[in-house]
Amino acid sequence: MAAARRGKTLYRTVLPAEFVELSAKHGVVGTVVVEASPWLEDNQWILDLAKDNPIIVGFVGNLPAGTPEFAGQLKRFGANPLFRGIRLNSGAVAKGLGQAVFEDDLKRLGDGGFSLDLLGGGSMLPDAVRVAKLAPKLRIVIDHLPFKDWDRNPAAMLGALNDAAACPNIHAKVSEVVRRVDGKSGGGRGVLSSGP
Numbered sequence: 001m002a003a004a005r006r007g008k009t010l011y012r013t014v015l016p017a018e019f020v021e022l023s024a025k026h027g028v029v030g031t032v033v034v035e036a037s038p039w040l041e042d043n044q045w046i047l048d049l050a051k052d053n054p055i056i057v058g059f060v061g062n063l064p065a066g067t068p069e070f071a072g073q074l075k076r077f078g079a080n081p082l083f084r085g086i087r088l089n090s091g092a093v094a095k096g097l098g099q100a101v102f103e104d105d106l107k108r109l110g111d112g113g114f115s116l117d118l119l120g121g122g123s124m125l126p127d128a129v130r131v132a133k134l135a136p137k138l139r140i141v142i143d144h145l146p147f148k149d150w151d152r153n154p155a156a157m158l159g160a161l162n163d164a165a166a167c168p169n170i171h172a173k174v175s176e177v178v179r180r181v182d183g184k185s186g187g188g189r190g191v192l193s194s195g196p
Contacts, residue, residue, distance in 0.1 A: 015049075016049065016053035016055050016056065019031065019055060020055050029055075030054075030055055030056070030057035030058075031055055031057065032056075032057060032059065032060060033046050033050075033056055033058070033060070034059075034060040034087055034143075035059070035060065035061050035062040035087070036062065036087075037062060038062060040073065043059075043061040043062060043063070043077050043083075044077070046059055046061075047059060047077065047080050047082060047083065050082050056082065057082070058082055058084045059080075059082045059083050059084060060084055060085050060086060060087050060115065060117050061077055061085070061086050061087075062086060062087060063077070063086045065088060065092070065096060065102055065105040065106060065109075066092075066096045066099060066101050066102030066105055068101075070105045070108075071105070071108060074105075074108065074109070074112065074114070078112055078114065084114060084115055085109060085114040085115030085116055085117065085139070086109065086114070086115075086116060086117070087116075087118075087119055087143070088117070088118060088119070089118075089119045089120055090118065090119065090120025090121065090123065090124035090127065093118060093120075093124065093127050093128075093131065094127055097127060097130055097131070097134075103134055103135075106131060106138060107134070107135045107137075109135070109138055110135040110137035110138030110139070110169075111137055113137075114138075115138070115139040115140070115141055116131065116138055116139070116140050116141070117141045117143050118140060118141065118142050118143060119144070122147045122156075122157050122160060124142075125157075125163065125164050126160065126163070128140060128142055128167075128170060129163050129167055129170070132164075132169050132170050133167070135169075136169060137169070139169055139171065140167075140169055140170045141171050141172065141173060142164065142171070142172045143173050143175070144173065144175050145161075145172045145173065145174050145175070146174070
């Protein structure tokens with residue numbers, strides 16, 4: 001029953017008017033939308049929505065890097081100044097690394113001034129470092145630090161974070177701070193590392 005309630009709360013349409021109403025009292029003046037939908041035209045839908053909703057100040061799309069269509073899609077959506085980059089999950093990155101077409105698309109993103117959001121857990125950090133070295137012009141954003149799996153091996157995670165922090169083109173979003181201890185929500189904690 002709780003999962004069904006969460007589904008109705010999380011997986012529902014939230015349009016800018018509702019977002020503005022809920023966030024204005026907290027001083028929020030803009031948001032960057034990160035697209036999770038795999039449907040190509042949902043990228044256009046968000047960009048069209050942003051035309052009449054100045055609360056949307058940026059957009060991170062969902063385009064399939066490593067495909068023959070990617071360059072054309074990036075050119076199409078990248079023509080809109082609100083389009084800032086794409087998000088990929090750790091599985092797509094692990095699968096794509098080592099494939100020339102995928103790696104060329106990552107370089108194309110960097111050369112165009114776009115970003116790459118990476119979604120996954122601590123195990124993706126070595127791949128993030130590989131991408132950073134492969135495409136030094138690419139701005140990489142690691143999503144949802146400090147990761148749910150942080151608590152399993154803090155020493156290894158800290159080492160991986162330090163390796164990522166040594167790359168000047170890797171950045172992070174901190175959002176997964178609340179912890180569960182013995183099945184109960186605990187206080188926020190996290191260790192953050194910054195580059196030189």
